[in-house]
Amino acid sequence: MANGTIAEHAKSFYEEGTSKKTGLLGWFFSTDHKRIGIMYLAALSTFFIIGVILALFMRLELIAPGETLMDAQTYNTIFTLHGVIMIFLFIVPGIPAIFGNFFLPLMLGAKDVSFPRLNLLSFWIYIVGAILVVISLFVPGGPIDTGWTFYIPYSVRTGTNVSLAIFAAFVLGFSSILTGLNFITTVHRLKAPGMGFFKMPLFVWSTYATAWIQVLATPVIGITILLVIMERAFGIGIFDPSLGGDPILYQHLFWIYSHPAVYIMILPAMGIVSEIIPTFARRTIFGYNAIALSSLAIAFVGYLVWAHHMFTSGMSDTARIVFSFLTFIVALPSGVKVFNWVATMYKGSIDPQPPFLWVMAFIVLFSIGGLTGLVLGSLATDIHLHDTYFVVAHFHYVMFGGTGTIFFAGLYYWFPKMFGKLYHTKLANIGVALFFVAFNLLYFPKFIMGYQGMPRRYYDYLPEFADLQLVSTIGSWLMAIALIIVFGNLIRSLRTGRKATSNPWGGVTLEWHTTSPPPLENFETDIVVTHDPYDFSQLEDMKNE
Amino acid sequence: MGSGATQYVETVDSVMLYIVGISVVLLIGITAVMIYFVVKYNRKKGHKPENIHGNWLLETIWIAIPTVLVMTMFYYSYIGYKDLRNFPEDGLEVNVTARMWGWTFEYENGKQTDSLYVPVNQPVMLFLESVDVNHSFYVPAFRIKEDVIAGRVNKLHFTSDMVGDYDIACAEYCGLKHSMMYSKVKVMEVADFDKWYAETDATTDETNIETNPVDSTAAEIKPTGEM
Numbered sequence: 001m002a003n004g005t006i007a008e009h010a011k012s013f014y015e016e017g018t019s020k021k022t023g024l025l026g027w028f029f030s031t032d033h034k035r036i037g038i039m040y041l042a043a044l045s046t047f048f049i050i051g052v053i054l055a056l057f058m059r060l061e062l063i064a065p066g067e068t069l070m071d072a073q074t075y076n077t078i079f080t081l082h083g084v085i086m087i088f089l090f091i092v093p094g095i096p097a098i099f100g101n102f103f104l105p106l107m108l109g110a111k112d113v114s115f116p117r118l119n120l121l122s123f124w125i126y127i128v129g130a131i132l133v134v135i136s137l138f139v140p141g142g143p144i145d146t147g148w149t150f151y152i153p154y155s156v157r158t159g160t161n162v163s164l165a166i167f168a169a170f171v172l173g174f175s176s177i178l179t180g181l182n183f184i185t186t187v188h189r190l191k192a193p194g195m196g197f198f199k200m201p202l203f204v205w206s207t208y209a210t211a212w213i214q215v216l217a218t219p220v221i222g223i224t225i226l227l228v229i230m231e232r233a234f235g236i237g238i239f240d241p242s243l244g245g246d247p248i249l250y251q252h253l254f255w256i257y258s259h260p261a262v263y264i265m266i267l268p269a270m271g272i273v274s275e276i277i278p279t280f281a282r283r284t285i286f287g288y289n290a291i292a293l294s295s296l297a298i299a300f301v302g303y304l305v306w307a308h309h310m311f312t313s314g315m316s317d318t319a320r321i322v323f324s325f326l327t328f329i330v331a332l333p334s335g336v337k338v339f340n341w342v343a344t345m346y347k348g349s350i351d352p353q354p355p356f357l358w359v360m361a362f363i364v365l366f367s368i369g370g371l372t373g374l375v376l377g378s379l380a381t382d383i384h385l386h387d388t389y390f391v392v393a394h395f396h397y398v399m400f401g402g403t404g405t406i407f408f409a410g411l412y413y414w415f416p417k418m419f420g421k422l423y424h425t426k427l428a429n430i431g432v433a434l435f436f437v438a439f440n441l442l443y444f445p446k447f448i449m450g451y452q453g454m455p456r457r458y459y460d461y462l463p464e465f466a467d468l469q470l471v472s473t474i475g476s477w478l479m480a481i482a483l484i485i486v487f488g489n490l491i492r493s494l495r496t497g498r499k500a501t502s503n504p505w506g507g508v509t510l511e512w513h514t515t516s517p518p519p520l521e522n523f524e525t526d527i528v529v530t531h532d533p534y535d536f537s538q539l540e541d542m543k544n545e
Numbered sequence: 546m547g548s549g550a551t552q553y554v555e556t557v558d559s560v561m562l563y564i565v566g567i568s569v570v571l572l573i574g575i576t577a578v579m580i581y582f583v584v585k586y587n588r589k590k591g592h593k594p595e596n597i598h599g600n601w602l603l604e605t606i607w608i609a610i611p612t613v614l615v616m617t618m619f620y621y622s623y624i625g626y627k628d629l630r631n632f633p634e635d636g637l638e639v640n641v642t643a644r645m646w647g648w649t650f651e652y653e654n655g656k657q658t659d660s661l662y663v664p665v666n667q668p669v670m671l672f673l674e675s676v677d678v679n680h681s682f683y684v685p686a687f688r689i690k691e692d693v694i695a696g697r698v699n700k701l702h703f704t705s706d707m708v709g710d711y712d713i714a715c716a717e718y719c720g721l722k723h724s725m726m727y728s729k730v731k732v733m734e735v736a737d738f739d740k741w742y743a744e745t746d747a748t749t750d751e752t753n754i755e756t757n758p759v760d761s762t763a764a765e766i767k768p769t770g771e772m
Contacts, residue, residue, distance in 0.1 A: 072721050147718045153695060154678040154720060241696030247679060248694065281586070283594035290604050312681060312716075313692045314699040317630050321623060328615040332608060339607045340599075342575060345582035347595040352583055360583070364576055371568035378618055380560045380625030384688035387681060387716040451561075453685020455716045458724035462712070536594070 010524055012420065012517040018116075031116035032520060036123050037102030038418065043127065044098060045487070047089040052483060054082040059442075059476035062469050065461055072459040076145040077160075079457060081137075083148030088169050089130055091403055092261055095268035096179060096214075097126070099410050100207045102418060104183060106511040106518065107201045109192025109527035114185035118178055126175040132168035136161040147457060149258075152239040152250045156232055163229050170225040173218045176264075180214030183207055192510070194529030198292070201509045201533045202285065205292040206271025209299040213260045213267075217303070221257035224250070248313055255306035263302040265399060267295055269406035270337055273359050276413050277341055279507040280356040281348025284534040287340035294333035301330045311382045320379060327377035334370055338363060353505065354428035358409030361436045365401025369394060372447065387457075390450025396443045408435070408486055415490060416500030420517045423493035431489060434482040442475030508538055550686045551705055556625040557688040564618050629689065632702050636668030643673070643680035643693040646722035648713065654742070660729045664738035665708050673699045681717035684730055692717055705732040 013034045017026040027035055061068045061075055070078070101119065105112050113119050137143045144165040146155040155162045187208045191200070200208075228250070230236045237243025239250040278285045285291065307315060307323040341363065350356070372394045376382050385391060416422055445468040446454075454465050461469065503512040508531070514523050531538050549555065586592050639661065640651040650661045663669045673682050673693040682701060683690040691701040705711075715726035733741065 072724070076721065076723075145720070151679055151718070154718070157678060158720065241694075247696070281594065282588070284596040284598055286597060287599040287604055290599065312690050314694060314697060320626075324622065325619055328619045331615055332611055335611045336604070336608060338575060340604075342579050342582065343597075343603070345579060345586065347592075347597065348582070348586050349588045349592050349594040350583050350586050351588040360579060363579060364572075367572050367575055371572060374568060374615065374618060375561065375564050378560060378564060378622030380557050380622040380629070381564065383626070383629060383690050384557055384685070386690060387683075387718075453683070453712070453714065455683060455714050455724075457718040460724045462727075536596070 010515060010519045012515065013520050014517060016520045018520070029120070031112070031120050033101050033105050033112050033116065033119060034418075034518065034522075036119055037098055037100075039123060040093065040097040040101060040126070041418075043130065044090050044093060047085050047130065049483075049487075051082055051086040051090060052480070054078050054085070056476055056480060058082065059473045061459070062461070063473040064470070065463055065466055067460075073145065075459040076457075077143045080144050080147050084133065084144070084165065084169075086399075087148050087261075088172050089133065091265045091399060092176060093126060093172070093179075094265060094403065095272065095407060095410065096183065096207055096210055096264075097123075098407075099203075099272065099414065100179070100183060100210075100268060103414065103511055104186060104204060104207055105190065106514070106522055107204050107509050108186065108190055109195060109510050109523065109529060110186065110190035111521040111523075113182045114189055115182050119182055122175045122178040122182070125171060125178070129168045129172035129175060132171060133165060136164040136168060139164065149254060150228065151254075152228065152231070152245075152247050153241065155228065156240045163232050166225045166228060170222050173222045173225075176214045177218045180211035180218075183211040184215065187211075192527040192529050198289070199529060199533055200292075201271075202274035202288070202291055202295075203268070203271035206267045206274070206295045209295040210264050210267045213264050213299050213302070217257050217260040217264075220253060221261075224253040224257070227253075248310070248315065251310050251313055252307065255309045256303075259306035259309065260299075260302050262398075263298055265403050267298060269362075269403040269410075270295065270334075272406050272410045272413070273341055273362060274337075275507075275509065276355050276359050276409055277344045278534040278536075279413075279505050280353055281345050281350050282506060282536050282539075283344070283348040284532070284536070285340070286343035286346070287336075288532075288534070290336055291340050294336045297333040298330065301326065301333070305330050308377055308382070311379060312386045324377055324379045324382075328374065331370065331374060331377070338367060338370075354423075354425060354432060355409050355413035355505070357429060357432040358405055358412060361432055361439075362402060362405040362409060365397055365405060365436075365439060369397030369399075369401055372397065384453075385450055387455055388450035389446040389454045389456055392456050393443045393446035393450060396446075401439060401443070405435075408432075411490065413505070414511075415493070416504045417511055417516045417518070419494060419497075420500050420515075421493050421497035422500045422504065423489050423497055427485060427489045431482060431486040434478065434485060438475055438478035438482045440475075442472055442479050445469075445472045445475075503542060506536075506539055508536055508542070509533055513542065550707055550709070550711060551688075551703055553625075553628055553703065554686070554688050556628055560618075560622050560625045563621055567614055567618070629702075632700060633668035633670060633704075636670040636702060636704075637663060638670045638672065639663075641671050641673045641682060641693065643675045643682070643715070643719075643726075645677050645720055646715070646726045648682075648726070648728045652742070656742070660731050661713065662731050662733060662738065662741060663705060664735045665705055665732050667735065668702060668704045671701045671703075673701060678719050679717045680715045680719050680726070683714045683716035684711055685714065686711040687730075690716055705730070708732050708734055 013032055018031045019029055021029055058078055061070055139161060141159055141161040144162055145158055145160045146162060150166055227238050231238050231240060237245040239245040239247055241247060274291055305327045307319055308327045311320050376394060449465050449468050500516045502515050638653055642649040650658050673691055675693045675695040680693040681690055682693050687703050689701055689703055691699045709732055711730040713728040713730055715723055
């Protein structure tokens with residue numbers, strides 16, 4: 001893909017920073033996109049683990065009917081925090097913040113993003129938002145208990161710290177907008193000579209599509225949050241019917257952001273899948289244009305389906321029918337991607353290393369998540385299943401089985417590049433396998449319970465659900481073990497892992513054309529792009545680089 | 546899954562079966578092809594990769610066929626849903642009021658109860674209203690649900706085919722005792738219902754007490770925590 005040579009003894013970005021500051025300050029004030037990416041990785045992983053621990057407590061409470069270890073108010077707080085943390089602090093910033101920051105400039109052959117200082121600001125805005133969430137837990141009033149959707153009127157009436165918690169979401173929104181803005185500009189302005197739009201790696205395409213959603217949809221939630229705060233603080237009637245407002249309006253505004261946000265969460269993951277499959281099949285991607293354009297199609301149609309979260313809200317029948325129709329349409333570009341990914345394995349030379357195994361797990365779990373989405377897009381069935389465990393199962397298959405699985409795939413794919421170390425392959429394989437089994441044990445029973453009429457956000461349940469709840473809780477323990485193996489393997493490798501070469505997998509996109517870990521400004525020489533992104537004929541030349 | 550409590554249940558279950566059936570075929574197909582490729586084109590076998598950049602015919606096929614499939618799904622689900630929104634004109638009308646955390650059912654003659662008493666085989670028309678936060682009226686056995694929202698009246702109807710008791714749950718999170726907002730639909734023989742319905746107001750209070758939803762579920766679900 002590129003002409004250039006790797007200087008063997010250059011300093012890596014760990015050894016050379018953007019300022020003279022050293023130690024932690026050298027990181028906190030670094031405008032290097034790679035250091036910022038690693039800081040996001042540390043912060044987001046921390047919140048992910050907190051979210052997991054909260055979920056383990058929820059599952060433990062639900063192991064049997066009746067009170068097990070906490071009261072109803074505590075449970076309601078915990079499921080709210082689990083949602084808020086996983087959505088706003090982990091999965092929405094998620095892949096763009098970590099891998100987008102680290103790899104977008106590398107894959108474009110750029111030295112950094114367009115606005116490195118703005119990038120650092122985005123990170124610190126994220127941290128401020130996260131701190132506000134934490135503060136809201138401890139100030140008088142108590143932690144928020146509204147569910148992560150903050151539905152009005154409940155969120156106006158509860159005595160808990162709603163205002164502070166949603167203000168945190170407001171702040172986090174700015175981090176998201178600024179990151180999106182930065183990525184859009186970077187993609188337009190900083191592609192290396194020779195790289196047109198249709199020579200960009202597909203991860204860049206999907207991050208680019210995501211960035212547009214971040215910039216265009218996030219302000220809607222920002223404004224909505226301000227309106228809720230005004231309503232709570234000054235009693236201005238906007239959404240609360242007792243003040244003359246309309247609670248359905250809130251739901252519309254909330255989902256106009258939060259549905260596109262679902263695509264903010266999944267699109268970057270799809271991009272990583274499109275990177276990993278060609279590398280381990282050692283052949284070009286099947287249907288590059290179809291995959292690239294389907295990202296844009298998802299980003300666009302994703303704006304028009306929000307009200308499928310509201311089929312039972314009392315919305316007009318016409319609206320329900322139109323949104324159901326559009327929801328079926330948005331399934332198509334996702335299907336196109338899955339078919340092209342599987343086709344990319346055809347006549348490849350497949351080496352199923354751990355990142356590839358994560359992708360295989362993803363394809364199964366995401367397909368289950370996507371296909372059950374059809375059941376929920378369908379009016380007749382959604383009326384029954386709305387707000388039941390079926391929905392909980394569906395979005396965990398899409399978000400955790402989809403984005404979460406690919407978060408690990410990306411981590412296992414790029415870990416050698418980011419840290420210059422290799423991990424234990426066999427342990428990694430065990431991690432994926434256990435994750436897959438645990439995942440299905442944990443979430444599949446929820447599909448059945450949902451169809452049997454188990455509503456979500458229930459502290460307690462009827463005895464008929466006890467068996468499946470127990471299975472699900474056992475699944476959560478297995479999942480905890482799987483995650484310990486998955487994270488533990490990497491953490492151990494940081495210290496004791498073998499040194500990684502610049503290209504351990506035989507990838508050909510630009511990040512593999514530099515050292516592991518890369519130097520401060522990514523490449524020792526200027527990059528000129530001469531090949532298509534997944535042209536593996538350059539592998540022989542790369543060995544001589 | 547206890548199909549048959551109402552006609553509508555069979556409609557919903559058949560739509561479910563149709564979509565899930567197609568989905569299972571697709572899922573097994575995708576998974577099988579993927580595993581087949583990974584085994585067949587394994588690098589250990591020394592297979593030389595072929596760079597196939599794509600095939601517009603295939604792209605067209607796998608857009609066109611799923612489009613047709615999802616459109617049939619949309620159609621069936623729409624037809625089924627139409628039944629739900631085809632409100633009866635001569636049904637028994639009941640006003641349903643939700644509050645944190647219980648239900649009140651008020652009949653045309655002024656009777657008020659905490660469980661919903663209805664005659665079998667006769668359309669029932671519900672007018673749903675909340676006095677506080679959002680709730681959702683959900684009868685899993687009937688596959689019906691509609692949110693109950695302050696300041697507006699949402700509508701729902703059903704016609705039950707079988708005498709019996711069916712759970713009513715709240716499906717929209719409403720705070721502390723959201724999970725304890727269970728009540729019952731009590732489907733009665735027409736004669737029994739008429740007798741019950743004609744009883745004077747004196748017995749209404751009695752009914753009210755014996756079917757208090759929070760208390761009746763307290764045996765299975767112990768409310769805890771502070772209100």
